[in-house]
Amino acid sequence: MRAVSTTETAPDRYAWAVQAGGLRVRAGRHLAVDGLDLTLDTGVHGLLGPNGAGKTTLMRALATVVKPAGGTLAMLGTDVGGRGGDLRALRRSLGYLPQHFGFYPRFTVREFIEYMAWLKEMPTSLIPGAVQRAVERVGLTDRADSKMKTLSGGMVRRAGIAQAIVNDPRVLLLDEPTVGLDPEQRMDFRDLLRGIGVDSCVVVSTHLVEDVAAACTDVVLVDQGRLVWQGTPVQLAERGADGHAGDSASERGYSAILRAHRGSA
Numbered sequence: 001m002r003a004v005s006t007t008e009t010a011p012d013r014y015a016w017a018v019q020a021g022g023l024r025v026r027a028g029r030h031l032a033v034d035g036l037d038l039t040l041d042t043g044v045h046g047l048l049g050p051n052g053a054g055k056t057t058l059m060r061a062l063a064t065v066v067k068p069a070g071g072t073l074a075m076l077g078t079d080v081g082g083r084g085g086d087l088r089a090l091r092r093s094l095g096y097l098p099q100h101f102g103f104y105p106r107f108t109v110r111e112f113i114e115y116m117a118w119l120k121e122m123p124t125s126l127i128p129g130a131v132q133r134a135v136e137r138v139g140l141t142d143r144a145d146s147k148m149k150t151l152s153g154g155m156v157r158r159a160g161i162a163q164a165i166v167n168d169p170r171v172l173l174l175d176e177p178t179v180g181l182d183p184e185q186r187m188d189f190r191d192l193l194r195g196i197g198v199d200s201c202v203v204v205s206t207h208l209v210e211d212v213a214a215a216c217t218d219v220v221l222v223d224q225g226r227l228v229w230q231g232t233p234v235q236l237a238e239r240g241a242d243g244h245a246g247d248s249a250s251e252r253g254y255s256a257i258l259r260a261h262r263g264s265a
């Protein structure tokens, strides 16, 4: 048999976790993402933007829940935009917490996460251990055998985070994950994100600029379906100045960038 060199087997281009070019995605009839260019890799990316900016719609496209209307979208090297790639294989490497997610109220936390692991086609023998680990990572160990319908809103959200991370996803998409979490849980959650972001691509949509400043390596600011600005939390804070809206340097930076963008648009 002929020896195959590493040059021949190496990918001919680097596969970014997320690579979007001129991306367009509809929400109903509305073009909520409209010409978005974005490249993301390992790290924790905070997705910020005003109400209606298109964050949820973008997350849904990244989660392969909605097919883009135009442009290009590749995730981990798989073509998602034109649906030419192997989406089933890609979905095994994704974790997604939607803004609103459904569950069977009579399932226990453990059953809910096991079910989601099964849907993600995890090997059956690995599921019990992975579920236990996910439950522990979100601090729900003592409620693992409680029925979902008996949990508080914050606990339901933590169960949602657990199902998103159960398969150790290479791309983790969290839409408003901190809604309903108490301050202590938010701090623990930031630690969890930092840990996962060391070797995965995490995208967190939020309105809490402070969460982004504390837990993210990268800030992505969108408005009217387009990328407005991308940089580090330090660079975001540096953009703020007295006179801009906000209680912290990061919030003032956010307001300053948006105002400048709208002034020039």
Ligand SMILES: Nc1ncnc2c1ncn2[C@@H]1O[C@H](COP(=O)(O)OP(=O)(O)OP(=O)(O)O)[C@@H](O)[C@H]1O
Pocket: 027, 028, 029, 030, 031, 032, 049, 050, 051, 052, 053, 054, 055, 056, 057, 058
């Ligand atoms: N089903 C729909 N039909 C029509 N328009 C929609 C639909 N869903 C969303 N939109 C519109 O698309 C735009 C983007 O919505 P999207 O939910 O993606 O924004 P968002 O940035 O997540 O907002 P928020 O911060 O309020 O959650 C908004 O103008 C919204 O009104």
